[in-house]
Structure formats: structure tokens, C-alpha cells
Amino acid sequence: MRKIKTIVLILVAGAIVGGLGYVLFNYIRxxxxxxxxxxxxxxxxxxxxxxxxxxxxxxxxxxxxxxxxxxxxxxxxxxxxxxxxxxxxxxxxxxxxxxxxxxxxxxxxxxxxxxxxxxxxxxxxxxxxxxxxxxxxxxxxxxxxxxxxxxxxxxxxxxxxxxxxxxxxxxxxxxxxxxxxxxxxxxxxxxxxNEVSPTPTPEEAIQEMVEILSTPVGFLRVRGEPSTLGEEVGQVDPGKQYKLLDTDEDTGWYQIEYEEGKEGWISNQYSKTVKSDGNTSVTPTP
Structure with a gap:
């Protein structure tokens, strides 16, 4: 019995010493x-x-x-x-x-x-x-x-x-x-x-326009729809150019700004698209 107690005491003491050593090592390290x-x-x-x-x-x-x-x-x-x-x-x-x-x-x-x-x-x-x-x-x-x-x-x-x-x-x-x-x-x-606005390239300056050709009546009707059935909303004269806004895929008619703030459609039979270099004077009819 005494021998068993001695062994237990030795094991306990060893555990305490080992634990203290581990703590001390980690504290010092x-x-x-x-x-x-x-x-x-x-x-x-x-x-x-x-x-x-x-x-x-x-x-x-x-x-x-x-x-x-x-x-x-x-x-x-x-x-x-x-x-x-x-x-x-x-x-x-x-x-x-x-x-x-x-x-x-x-x-x-x-x-x-x-x-x-x-x-x-x-x-x-x-x-x-x-x-x-x-x-x-x-x-x-x-x-x-x-x-x-x-x-x-x-x-x-x-x-x-x-x-x-x-x-x-x-x-x-x-x-x-x-x-x-x-x-x-x-x-x-x-x-x-350091930011500098880029200078527009020639391609950026080019604007696609529509030029009015000669017509039998001396003018070209501008309509509200891309069709001869559309309501007439204005007239444009041959030789003048207008900014191209859109092209109708079915009829080929061109949408232009014929007056300032007003848009309409013209027949492609009496007009053609041209490229403007930005120097052409384009002023919608007031």
C-alpha cells in the first residue's frame, strides 16, 4: 500500500513539475x-x-x-x-x-x-x-x-x-x-x-447628314410617319442638308430634324446621305 502511494506521489510531482516547466518555457520564450x-x-x-x-x-x-x-x-x-x-x-x-x-x-x-x-x-x-x-x-x-x-x-x-x-x-x-x-x-x-480632355479625332467630328435632292414640285414633304400615308408636318428644300436621326428598316425613309426641336420623315427617293466634316452649316428651319 505504501509502495502504491509512493508511486502516485511521484507521478503527481512529475506532472506538476512538467506543467510548471511548460508554462515557464512558454513565458520565457x-x-x-x-x-x-x-x-x-x-x-x-x-x-x-x-x-x-x-x-x-x-x-x-x-x-x-x-x-x-x-x-x-x-x-x-x-x-x-x-x-x-x-x-x-x-x-x-x-x-x-x-x-x-x-x-x-x-x-x-x-x-x-x-x-x-x-x-x-x-x-x-x-x-x-x-x-x-x-x-x-x-x-x-x-x-x-x-x-x-x-x-x-x-x-x-x-x-x-x-x-x-x-x-x-x-x-x-x-x-x-x-x-x-x-x-x-x-x-x-x-x-x-493631370486630366486632359482628349482632342476629337476626325472620325468623331464627322456627322452623317441627309441632303435633299431635286423634286418635281420644288420641295420635299416631311411626314410624321415613314410612309406616304403619314401626315405632312413640314417641307424641306432641295440642296439643303439636315442631320440624320434614324433610318426606317422597312421603307428606307430618313428621319431628320427639319426644324429646331421638330423631327420628321422624308422619302429616300428624293434624298441621300452624306458625310459632313463639321464645317458644313446645318441650321434647321426656324
Whole structure:
């Protein structure tokens, strides 16, 4: 009986020691650091010169500094790759978002990273490109970049970055006690100032017209329907041109604007379609 008790005590003691050892090991061992990368368009991800996947990319790694290179898919036009270095923090996810453009100036995005500070402190730093962008935090606090504060609570926050001539960025972040959150935002040009109205091509300027031919009575009747049975609503003179609105598939008659704001049908027997280069004066009869 005493021998059985001894064995039981040994097993219990072993279990306690093993449990304490497991807890202590996990407490001492540093937690893995998270990294999340998302891009537009999709891109190939390299970390420390090693290809590790494609975006959206989410992984846990050892804490420490890493070098990241993103090579975008570019089938129609060449896009500029992106390179940066970040420090991964134990137990915290670092976020990189990137929108690729044909040049570095036309590209943009944001990086959300962290660094350790006092145990019970929380910090927030915002840097923007271009400088002096407008900042709105949680729809209440306004500031101008660059911005640095310790007056922020732990938890989720919404930060809106805006600057004239650039696209607005609406960013979700999460602040942690004991860490300073650094948000680096590269704004993307809106492109509005670069928009130029295209010059019409010769094809766009050409208008199909209807020219009135000679008739036995010296004019051509305009009717409300594409038929000789249609009601006469007006008359047009030979030699004049009118804008072609439609062609009746059954009779071949042409629909024209014979007066300003008035439309009617004319026989194709005494008219023909012509192309106008835009210089021909076409004025419906007032």
C-alpha cells in the first residue's frame, strides 16, 4: 500500500513539475511576430532576398528587422517595385499596404509598425508624404502631419489622411499599451490636375447628314410617319442638308430634324446621305 502511494506521489510531482516547466518555457520564450502585406495589384513577396509568397501575405516570424521587397504583377504597363525594412515586434502584427504605380510618385500606401516604450505608455506617430497632410482621428481629433502624441487609448482607431491633389486614405489601426504605433502614409496623387480632355479625332467630328435632292414640285414633304400615308408636318428644300436621326428598316425613309426641336420623315427617293466634316452649316428651319 505504501509502495502504491509512493508511486502516485511521484507521478503527481512529475506532472506538476512538467506543467510548471511548460508554462515557464512558454513565458520565457518570445512570442512570434506577425506580418501582413496587401497590395494592388497582387505582387510577389521577398523577405531577406527569399521569395516567400504572394499578396495578400500573412505570416508569423521571429521578432527582429527584416528587408521586404514587393514585385507587382504588371501585364499592361510597367509598375515600380517597392522595398523597405521593418522591425517585427513579438506578439504584434506589422502591416504593409501598397498601391503600385508606373512611377514612385504615382505609388502609395501605408506601413503600420511598432516600437517598445514605457510599460504603461501608449504612443502614436504619423508621418505623411507629402508633408503637412490633414489628419482626422476617430472623427474628432484634427491635426497636421507630422504628428506625435501620447494622448491616445489602447484599442482600435480610425485615421483619415487627406491632402489637396491626393486621394484620401481611411486607415484602421490598433494601439497597444507599452508600444508606440508609427503610421507612415504615402498618399497617391488624385490625377485630377493631370486630366486632359482628349482632342476629337476626325472620325468623331464627322456627322452623317441627309441632303435633299431635286423634286418635281420644288420641295420635299416631311411626314410624321415613314410612309406616304403619314401626315405632312413640314417641307424641306432641295440642296439643303439636315442631320440624320434614324433610318426606317422597312421603307428606307430618313428621319431628320427639319426644324429646331421638330423631327420628321422624308422619302429616300428624293434624298441621300452624306458625310459632313463639321464645317458644313446645318441650321434647321426656324
Amino acid at each position: 518570445p512570442k512570434a511576430a506577425g506580418i501582413y502585406i496587401d497590395t494592388t495589384p497582387a505582387s510577389t513577396v521577398y523577405i531577406n532576398s527569399e521569395q516567400v509568397g504572394r499578396t495578400p501575405y500573412k505570416e508569423t516570424r521571429k521578432p527582429g528587422e527584416i528587408a521586404i521587397k514587393l514585385i507587382p504583377d504588371s501585364f499592361e504597363k510597367p509598375l515600380v517595385p517597392y522595398e523597405t525594412k521593418i522591425t517585427l515586434i513579438s506578439g504584434i502584427e506589422t502591416v504593409i499596404r501598397r498601391v503600385f504605380g508606373e512611377t514612385s510618385d504615382a505609388s502609395g500606401g501605408e506601413t503600420i509598425s511598432f516600437e517598445r516604450i514605457g510599460k504603461n505608455q501608449i504612443g502614436l506617430a504619423i508621418v505623411t508624404l507629402p508633408d503637412s497632410a490633414q489628419i482626422l482621428i476617430d472623427n474628432t481629433d484634427r491635426a497636421v502631419a507630422p504628428y506625435n502624441t501620447s494622448n491616445i487609448t489602447s484599442g482600435d482607431h480610425t485615421i483619415v489622411i487627406d491632402a489637396q491633389g491626393y486621394q484620401e486614405r481611411d486607415i484602421k489601426v490598433k494601439a497597444y499599451s507599452g508600444y508606440k504605433l508609427t503610421l507612415v502614409v504615402n498618399l497617391i496623387p488624385s490625377g485630377e490636375q
